[in-house]
Amino acid sequence: MKILILNGPNLNMLGTREPEIYGTETLADVETLCEKTADGLGMRIDFRQSNHEGELVDWIQKARPEFDAIVINAAAYTHTSLAIHDALKAVNLPVAEVHISDPSSRESFRHFSYIEPLANIHVKGLGIKGYAIALEKLAHLL
Numbered sequence: 001m002k003i004l005i006l007n008g009p010n011l012n013m014l015g016t017r018e019p020e021i022y023g024t025e026t027l028a029d030v031e032t033l034c035e036k037t038a039d040g041l042g043m044r045i046d047f048r049q050s051n052h053e054g055e056l057v058d059w060i061q062k063a064r065p066e067f068d069a070i071v072i073n074a075a076a077y078t079h080t081s082l083a084i085h086d087a088l089k090a091v092n093l094p095v096a097e098v099h100i101s102d103p104s105s106r107e108s109f110r111h112f113s114y115i116e117p118l119a120n121i122h123v124k125g126l127g128i129k130g131y132a133i134a135l136e137k138l139a140h141l142l
Helices: 027-041 053-061 075-079 082-091 129-141
Strands: 002-007 044-049 069-073 095-099 121-124
Touching: 002 027, 002 053, 002 129, 027 044, 027 129, 053 082, 069 082, 069 129, 095 129, 121 129
Parallel strands: 002 044, 002 069, 069 095, 095 121
Antiparallel strands: none
16 A cells, blocks of 8 residues: 655644644654554555645646555645645545644634545544554555
8 A cells, every 4th residue: 555645835834833733743753653654554655745735736636546545634725725625536546634733623714624525534633643543544444
């Protein structure tokens, strides 16, 4: 199993950006956690981050046939990007939506997700451990 893990805008700022919401772990810590989890599950991962919507869309479109599933934390694009929604729909791969915080407990504009209707798995509000949980759930799904 090969999993594409995508991280959206501002996630490169983990550890310093609003640590009271997102914690003090960095994106490098998330990647290390994902690598260790994937190794234990017999998976391979490709871990990426971009602040650019079009780059995320390009990566999603190219995911098939190289990857078996996508884990995505689209960050702010979760609530705004029809382009990411359409790309995920077009590739028709299993999707795990991850959020470090729980968007439903935050500002009202964060309550809607364009990814949610396409995702097979939803993990919200569990900190960076949510990525590991998403990989474990994908392993069972696949």
